[in-house]
Amino acid sequence: MRLKKPILAAARVIKQWPKQFKSIYITGRLERIKTLTFSELKRFGFPIQDSRLYMIEREDQVFIFPFSYHTKRAVITYYE
Numbered sequence: 001m002r003l004k005k006p007i008l009a010a011a012r013v014i015k016q017w018p019k020q021f022k023s024i025y026i027t028g029r030l031e032r033i034k035t036l037t038f039s040e041l042k043r044f045g046f047p048i049q050d051s052r053l054y055m056i057e058r059e060d061q062v063f064i065f066p067f068s069y070h071t072k073r074a075v076i077t078y079y080e
Helices: 010-015 031-043 069-079
Strands: 024-030 052-056
Touching: 024 031, 031 052
Parallel strands: 024 052
Antiparallel strands: none
């Protein structure tokens, strides 16, 4: 699998946000590579402690744009 590279300076900018903010990562990657995804975020310098990661749960959901209703609802609820 070819992994994408982050936008330059993105990790540095996120690290400068006040501590009361939580990082939420939304990705089109499958849930089965969650460990790899967290490793990549950490390797690129993104804060992962106390962060939330939303991924596609099943392969048959890959072509549902952008995510299932339940995932979108979870993200919206988290912000409320």
